[in-house]
Amino acid sequence: MTCIQGFICAVPTANRTAFIAHAGKAAAAFRDQGCLSAVECWGDDVPGGEVTSFPAAVKAGEEDTVVFSWYVWPSKAVHDKVMQGPMDDPRLSPETNPMPFDGKRVVFGAFEPVLELGAPRPGGYVDGFVVPVPRHRRDEFVAFAEACDPVFMDHGASWIMEAWGLDVPEGKLTDFRRAVQAGEDEEVVFSWVQWPDRAARDAGNAKIMSDPRLADKEMPFDGKRLIFGGFEPVVEV
Numbered sequence: 001m002t003c004i005q006g007f008i009c010a011v012p013t014a015n016r017t018a019f020i021a022h023a024g025k026a027a028a029a030f031r032d033q034g035c036l037s038a039v040e041c042w043g044d045d046v047p048g049g050e051v052t053s054f055p056a057a058v059k060a061g062e063e064d065t066v067v068f069s070w071y072v073w074p075s076k077a078v079h080d081k082v083m084q085g086p087m088d089d090p091r092l093s094p095e096t097n098p099m100p101f102d103g104k105r106v107v108f109g110a111f112e113p114v115l116e117l118g119a120p121r122p123g124g125y126v127d128g129f130v131v132p133v134p135r136h137r138r139d140e141f142v143a144f145a146e147a148c149d150p151v152f153m154d155h156g157a158s159w160i161m162e163a164w165g166l167d168v169p170e171g172k173l174t175d176f177r178r179a180v181q182a183g184e185d186e187e188v189v190f191s192w193v194q195w196p197d198r199a200a201r202d203a204g205n206a207k208i209m210s211d212p213r214l215a216d217k218e219m220p221f222d223g224k225r226l227i228f229g230g231f232e233p234v235v236e237v
Helices: 013-032 076-084 135-154 198-209
Strands: 003-012 037-045 064-073 107-118 125-134 159-167 186-195 227-236
Touching (some): 003 159, 013 037, 013 064, 013 227, 064 076, 064 186, 064 227, 076 107, 107 135, 107 186, 125 135, 125 198, 135 186, 135 198, 186 198, 198 227
Antiparallel strands (some): 003 064, 003 107, 037 064, 037 227, 107 159, 125 186
């Protein structure tokens, strides 16, 4: 089974060009070590929230933009081998390819796909989501996604991925569990919906909100701690 490596980080908005160059080199290096694909998405419509949000998850300031990213690996074993091995590729060296953002605030983790609809397409627009789900309700969550996600596809989405937490470490400043205030009995889910463009996303979400097929669906998680936002892909390898 493939392994999804998910990331959230805060990048100074002024460093957008430098970030794209840095991320492109790093993604190409991981591709050469077995990564199947990598996508880095720049925040475009990322709201704050009263309880949780993407900006709060990475302690983003007014001068920062939130980035939502994922790397797809053939398996958890391949992912672990590369991540735990020596980073001797110059494209991964902080000396030759320095990070134009605060690495201490990067949120990361490994996830396993539990539902995928459609297929990836170049470019487009991405809605990213992170939510805590009680571990004992995993099957309920998958059933909920199987019922609801086709509605998104019917209204214009091109690709949907739902991934369940597999190895989600705690961090000193930020981490996925803290991002959604996950309890000890909860696991983190990392998801995205790809649309052809921002206009299709806005129109599709408006229709989804009024679709009667979702009216009686009970969420198997606390919706108040769901974090979400809209992003533009800027690196695709």
